[in-house]
Amino acid sequence: MPRRSKGYRRAATAPSLDLQPVPVALDVFDVIAAMSFGSLDDAISYIRPLVADTTKPTRYRARLLWAGAKRVRDIAGAAATLDAFMALAVDAQLISDYDCAWLGADVRDSERRFGAQDVKHILDWALRGNNPFDDQ
Numbered sequence: 001m002p003r004r005s006k007g008y009r010r011a012a013t014a015p016s017l018d019l020q021p022v023p024v025a026l027d028v029f030d031v032i033a034a035m036s037f038g039s040l041d042d043a044i045s046y047i048r049p050l051v052a053d054t055t056k057p058t059r060y061r062a063r064l065l066w067a068g069a070k071r072v073r074d075i076a077g078a079a080a081t082l083d084a085f086m087a088l089a090v091d092a093q094l095i096s097d098y099d100c101a102w103l104g105a106d107v108r109d110s111e112r113r114f115g116a117q118d119v120k121h122i123l124d125w126a127l128r129g130n131n132p133f134d135d136q
Helices: 028-034 040-051 058-071 078-091 115-128
Strands: none
Touching: 028 058, 040 058, 040 078, 058 078, 058 115, 078 115
């Protein structure tokens, strides 16, 4: 004996979907790029807690450092910006003050010792307005 329906009727056409645009969350790099900093100290104080967040991957934190340096390159001189952001990298425990090595646990041992060189390279590219990361 065939099963009987419980009185539900199948719709003749597919229901129309009322699609609303989904708001896109801004990337923190876009936020930093849109920020207007009055001085180098203002920029450092804004970026410091972001770079110091050790729950984030080292690559992400290095990109935050790059985005901040790129944003403030017109505010202060290149030497002052480089010095301030290198000090930020040490203060935020991105690199070691003792041996200049990367401190993140997600950095390969073979690359760990090049922390200060890598950070300086990232900052040099930021001061020139270039992106050293190959993912964008």
